Every structure is written in structure tokens, then in C-alpha cells.
Amino acid sequence: xxxxxxxxxxxxxxxxxxxxxxxxxxxxxxxxxxxxxxxxxxxxxxxxxxxxxxxxxxxxxxxxxxxxxxxxxxxxxxxxxxxxxxxxxxxxxxxxxxxxxxxxxx
Amino acid sequence: xxxxxxxxxxxxxxxxxxxxxxxxxxxxxxxxxxxxxxxxxxxxxxxxxxxxxxxxxxxxxxxxxxxxxxxxxxxxxxxxxxxxxxxxxxxxxxxxxxxxxxxxxxxxxxxxxxxxxxxxxxxxxxxxxxxxxxxxxxxxxxxx
Numbered sequence: 711x712x713x714x715x716x717x718x719x720x721x722x723x724x725x726x727x728x729x730x731x732x733x734x735x736x737x738x739x740x741x742x743x744x745x746x747x748x749x750x751x752x753x754x755x756x757x758x759x760x761x762x763x764x765x766x767x768x769x770x771x772x773x774x775x776x777x778x779x780x781x782x783x784x785x786x787x788x789x790x791x792x793x794x795x796x797x798x799x800x801x802x803x804x805x806x807x808x809x810x811x812x813x814x815x816x
Numbered sequence: 817x818x819x820x821x822x823x824x825x826x827x828x829x830x831x832x833x834x835x836x837x838x839x840x841x842x843x844x845x846x847x848x849x850x851x852x853x854x855x856x857x858x859x860x861x862x863x864x865x866x867x868x869x870x871x872x873x874x875x876x877x878x879x880x881x882x883x884x885x886x887x888x889x890x891x892x893x894x895x896x897x898x899x900x901x902x903x904x905x906x907x908x909x910x911x912x913x914x915x916x917x918x919x920x921x922x923x924x925x926x927x928x929x930x931x932x933x934x935x936x937x938x939x940x941x942x943x944x945x946x947x948x949x950x951x952x953x954x955x956x957x958x959x960x
Contacts, residue, residue, distance in 0.1 A: 712834070731834060731837075733830075733833045733834070733862055733866070734830050734833060734862075734866040734869075734870065735830035735831055735833050735834070764837065764855070764858070764859075764862075766833075766859060766862050766863060766866065766931070766934070767863055767866075767930040767931040767934055768866065768931075770930055771930070793852070794852065794855040794856075794859075797852075798859065798934065801933075801934065801937055801938075802930055802933065802934070
């Protein structure tokens with residue numbers, strides 16, 4: 711399964727599409743992509759996670775890192791997360807810090 | 817009660833995380849565990865296996881360590897045991913994020929402790945033993 715990460719910035723909106731498994735062996739790939747994105751000072755961060763099948767705490771830490779670097783003014787969207795991913799976010803209290811949507815733009 | 821045991825050895829490196837999850841998912845499917853609880857078991861085990869690889873063996877200076885995954889099951893209980901020979905590493909002695917930390921906005925949160933919390937929360941029982949020079953992390957899922 712491993713991980714595939716693709717990103718683009720369109721009119722200050724950063725969009726990252728994440729597919730596969732986000733665990734301790736793959737999270738650095740997303741971390742690097744997020745670091746690249748941050749340098750472009752996006753006003754919104756959109757994570758397409760419909761095909762993200764597994765996310766461990768290593769993945770959560772990248773989301774926390776992104777939020778901390780971008781600041782509270784930058785909204786973080788998760789597009790179509792799978793039920794188990796939402797459950798992990800809920801369990802760790804991160805659900806309040808992200809906006810879950812069925813598509814972006816809403 | 818009849819108990820079946822399955823056993824597999826994995827190299828203690830991060831490339832083993834996905835094969836460990838696949839091994840567990842295959843066995844859980846055979847036992848009829850639903851998708852949600854199978855995922856949760858995999859998540860719990862994944863977090864602790866990551867700690868064993870990233871902290872236990874790394875701190876021990878052992879580069880060719882192994883993780884034994886032992887799966888015992890009967891009609892009532894599925895038990896997964898991770899055994900390793902790294903330095904004693906008791907996950908319960910690590911600080912878990914408290915209620916306060918979890919309530920903080922993401923931007924103000926200290927990072928860490930999430931993995932162990934996820935291990936505890938995603939199975940019916942999680943315990944740790946150190947015996948005969950081996951760390952044993954034990955995860956139980958009720959099948960009844």
C-alpha cells in the first residue's frame with residue numbers, strides 16, 4: 711500500500727492529496743510536502759484523504775505540525791476522510807481543529 | 817477451550833509496520849472480527865511496534881533486532897503479543913497526553929504521547945510485562 715503524496719497551490723490554497731497508509735515509515739513524505747507548502751504561505755490547507763486507508767499517530771503529528779506552523783488563521787480542511795480516520799481524530803481531540811467536508815470548495 | 821496460535825518474526829525496522837498490519841488483518845478476517853475493530857487492533861499494535869523500533873532498539877544500540885508477533889485466539893478472545901529483546905521499555909511509564917492537552921487548540925499543543933494513548937484506547941485490554949529479558953506488549957480483543 712505505502713503512501714502517495716501530491717500537492718499543488720492554486721490561488722493561495724494548498725491542496726495535498728494523500729493515498730495509502732500514513733504510518734511512522736511514510737509520515738516523513740507528507741512532512742516534507744507540508745514544509746514545501748508552508749513556504750508559499752497558503753491561506754487554506756486542503757487535505758484530500760478519501761483514499762487514505764490508515765493513519766497512525768505519526769500522521770497526526772504531521773497535521774499538528776502543519777497547524778502549528780501555519781497558525782490558527784489558516785483553515786485546515788479534510789476532504790472525505792474514512793470513518794476510522796475520523797474516529798482517531800475524535801479520540802485524540804483533533805477533530806475540533808479541522809473542518810471535514812465532502813468536497814472542496816464546499 | 818481450543819486456542820490457536822500463529823507466530824511470525826519481523827525485522828525491527830519501519831518497513832515491517834505494514835507487513836505486521838497485513839498479518840494481523842488476515843488473521844482477524846479469518847476470525848470474523850469486523851472492519852472497525854480490526855483497524856483499531858492494527859492501529860494499537862502499529863503504535864507500540866513503532867515505539868519498539870524507534871526507541872527500544874535504537875536506545876539499545878541494536879541494529880538487527882526482531883519483533884515476534886504471536887497471535888492466540890479462541891472463541892472468546894484474540895490476543896496479540898509483541899515480544900522484543902530491546903532495553904526494558906514500559907509504555908505505561910510514558911506520560912500520556914492529559915485531558916488538558918487534548919482540549920488545547922492544535923496550535924498550542926505539545927506533540928507526543930499520542931501513540932501510547934491510541935494503543936490503550938483501541939483494544940479491550942493492553943498490558944506490558946518484562947520477563948526473561950523480553951519486553952512483552954499484550955493486546956486483547958474480546959470476540960464474544
